[in-house]
Amino acid sequence: MNNHQVIDSQNNLLASDDVVFTNANLVLGHEIVKGSLRVENGLIADIDTSGVISAGNSIDCEGDYLSPGLVELHTDNLERHLQPRPGAHWPPYAAISSHDAELASVGITTVFDALRVGSLPSEGKRGGYKKYAREVATNISFMRNQNMLRINHLLHLRAEICSETLLEEIEEFDQNDQVGIVSLMDHTPGQRQFRDTEKLAEYLRGKHSMTDDEIYAHFGRLRKLQQENGEKHNKAAAEMGRNLGAILASHDDTTQSDVVESVKIGVGVAEFPTTLEAARECNASRIGVMMGAPNLLRGGSHSGNVAAHELVEHDLLDIFSSDYAPSSLLAACVRLGLESGNMANGLAKATAAPAKAASLDDRGVLEVGKRADLLRFGLIESLPLTRGLWVGGVRVA
The missing domain is CATH 2.30.40.10 (Urease, subunit C, domain 1)
Incomplete structure (x- = not known):
């Protein structure tokens, strides 16, 4: 030997x-x-x-x-390891290591770890949140350089447009951080993902135990922030993303006008469009459409938005993301492959398509000269x- x-x-x-x-x-x-x-x-x-x-x-x-090994463009899984319970913060190295091992166990060989940039420190514990991305990114970089990670880790900065500290947090990153994606996320109540404000209220009651009065006040502060910072943050975050060499992603496009704005700033991927209308406009504008694998497996969106299977039926779905459930990525590709009668096309939603969208031309396909990032799997029922x-x-x- x-x-x-x-x-x-x-x-x-x-x-x-x-x-x-x-x-x-x-x-x-x-x-x-x-x-x-x-x-x-x-x-x-x-x-x-x-x-x-x-x-x-x-x-x-x-x-x-x-x-080919699976390529994951958007997952919130690391945040779950960093804070496994409300108020319980886990040491970053331990959280990153557990996250890395979990993704490897389900076939993912390249991940863009989603880290939020843009915080609401003034609101305290009730609806507020502090910065954390720079510290975690530094830990990921150290672990990468020390060969402590099983799979390839790149960064995905989730730019919260409706926040107080977005620009100063993005400025802490440079091209050495390997930021591959910057997504522009506007969670202002009453539009995009939370067009139905009751869905957002349910989320806040469940995760933060907020009262109706607290939720009403929180909504007002967010709307005020959007009015003050929305246009400025959106434009500046897009420019910073380009300077980092990242592709730009939109989040929760809902209307045709949302997509028109995405086209203007050079968005390449639309994460989780909420309506058929938006998905069609993305497709016509040659913006890759990403949907959550859990959406397909559950049979619909947990937020009440368009179902992934509906986009499949209209040939509008390009990329799968595991979003909040890593094991869903391979499972959704296989289900789509079996239901369509073409397993290769199903798997391409998490291999060739995301690699191409992220400009990773050295992986995502089985071809001579490409990286040997390989997944072996079988089927049982x-x-x-x-x-x-x-x-x-x-x-x-």
Whole structure:
């Protein structure tokens, strides 16, 4: 055994300079093809659909799917680990490590960790929130540089337009932070995601135990902030995002005019449009439409907005995001693949499509010369079971 090869207790190859995956259902473009794939020095070196590639080290996939690793553009999962219960703050290194391990366990090889920038410190605990993104980003960078993370972590800054400190918080980031996405999020009550203000009131009662009087006062403060800062924050955050080299994303587009504004500032991805009207306008404007995988699996939006399956029926859904439930990403791709009769197209919603949207041209597809970020999974009664994950040719789960 050479110095680059590691074997686990089941004699499964974990990492090697040269390894072949044989007897696999390869997810190639828009089709599934039986074949073998060879990895060398962290890259895909050869793909053979006619026979078996010769190599000293091999893994028999036993007919399982071998797919590109999943690419996650928007997940709030890290925040859940940072604050597992209201008022309970977890040490950042421990939270990041747990988040990283969870994503690896469900097939994700690249993640854009969503961190909020823009806070409401003046409101205290009742509806207010403090800054945290810079500290967490510094911890992610340290762990990345020390090879403490299993998968690839990039940053997604969620710019809260309706806030007090947005611009000063974004200014704390530079191109060394690997910010790949900046999304412009306006949660002013009465529009976009919370056009139905009662849905927002339910959320605040449940998460923050706010009374109706407190909610009414909170809504008034948010609307005032939007009037004072909305236009200024939106324009400046977009410009800062471009200076960071990030793609811009809109959030919760609802009307045609929302999309028109997105086009003006150069948005490339629309996160969770709330209506069919907005999704159609995004499609016509060549803005990629992202929907939550939980929405598809649950059969609808928990906020009462347009259902993901409705966008699928109109061929308007481009990208899946796990949003708040990491395990939903692979499950939604598989369900879509089975229901449409094309597993490759289903998986592309979380591999090729998000990689292309984020300008990551070195991953997301099984092609010679691309990164060997690979997911092996099987199906048990239509449910996916992850059986192995490789990042740059090294097994991490």
